[in-house]
Amino acid sequence: MSDPLKPPPGPSPKSPTSEAAFPPLPDVGPEQLTADQARDYLMSVLDYGQEEIDAKAGIIEELVDLLLPELKVVAQSIRPPDEDLKEAEALEQRFTGVAVRERDAAWLKQTGLRLDSTTRPLVPRWSAPDKVGGVLKRELFLLTDGRLVTVEAVTPWETDGGRLASRDILVGAREVTPAEVLRTFDFVATLKSLLRALFDGAAILMERNEQPADLVERSGRFFTIIAQVAMGMKESADRLRRAGDSPA
Template identity: 85%
Template sequence: MSHPPKPPPEETPSPEAATASAPVEDAEQLTADQARDYLLSVLDYGQEEIDAKAGIIEELVDLVLPEMKVVAQPIRPPEEDPKEAEALEQRFNGVAVRERDAAWIKQPGLRLDSTTRPLVPRWSAPDKVGGVLRRELFLLTDGRLVTVETVTPWETDGGRHAARDILVGAREVTPAEVLRTFDFVATLKSLLRGLFDGAAVLMERNERPADLVERSGRFFTIIAQVAVGMKESADRLRRAGDSPA
């Protein structure tokens, strides 16, 4: 009695063959490490943005200098008592007295931006004694950017009494350092106001610079490009935040 032929045994595909037959899109998927490295490289564009903004500040400063020189004001009063500053360093957390003897401190400058934060006393009750640390950004008439730190101490004695501000620090900064502490848009606005105000003063004096139209045109072009770029960036971020997970 004959038997029907048996079907050939099924072959188990080798791991190599299985890999070779995998869809192309699976082979192109990023590993976790590759995805991490890619995203980190994309975020590095943040440093490129800082460098670009620093370059913009540097160029605008050069463009506005002739007008800024007529609207600059004294930064500090003529006399400072160094012992007052040293006492503040002992009195408050977060106060470091440094570089108070900068030669430029009594020169005129244009105030561009400022930040403040409250100070906590080391020993006294914080509701009885306190202070405010203010860091201000100035543009000197020679084009240097500088920061000035002052402390305004206060104490309560039947009501809050604020003393005058006391210089605790002064130093030159680069445009890149400016961006670490101060607001980019606020700085540009101050430079723009300096350009307008200074040009108005010079024209009243019949001292209008010959290159005013050229410089102001370049200034306005940069500001317009920055505004468009920031709007486009904000729109992209908004769309990313609104995207479904």
């Protein structure tokens, strides 16, 4: 019996970036461009940045849909049940850049898959930064119903003969779109988490003899998308490398 999660055989999928990546220059040499032509051309090139964001957001959205059956068996609790609002409000007053918001989201009691996280240090409003500080952690989760959400927590610390870290305290939680995900979190790290979940979830379901009938079809589509993304990124990196190696 073949492995249902083995990538499908056949030729490598065509990269979506293998076509011309940018609009053509006006039909004159670069040195003959007027200032207006140069400006209009560069503005049109920059528009491709938004197209790239839209394309990546669509990829995340499709991969999430393909993963939902396996997601249910790999999801875990997002937050512990005991959360103190007064603690969170105190942190808002204590640190610059902390805002308490949407802490009562009902989905915090659900299970989800952790996709990626970011951290940044916090600066105290009044105390010396070498005596008091904190870390703001923002985590990206995928809920079992397909929603993407972010959870923000602060881990404060103080020095009193040594560095002391307390538990992290919830300060924010909200739903986000795939496009919003790309503004904060790493695209590749997110795809890797989704891919691991597909393999781990499928293995669990197979052990339970609960393998979905469409697993082969969904995993094939999943692998094709990942392969296209990988090829596109490699081609983009190669173009940048060639541009950097070109003589001035």
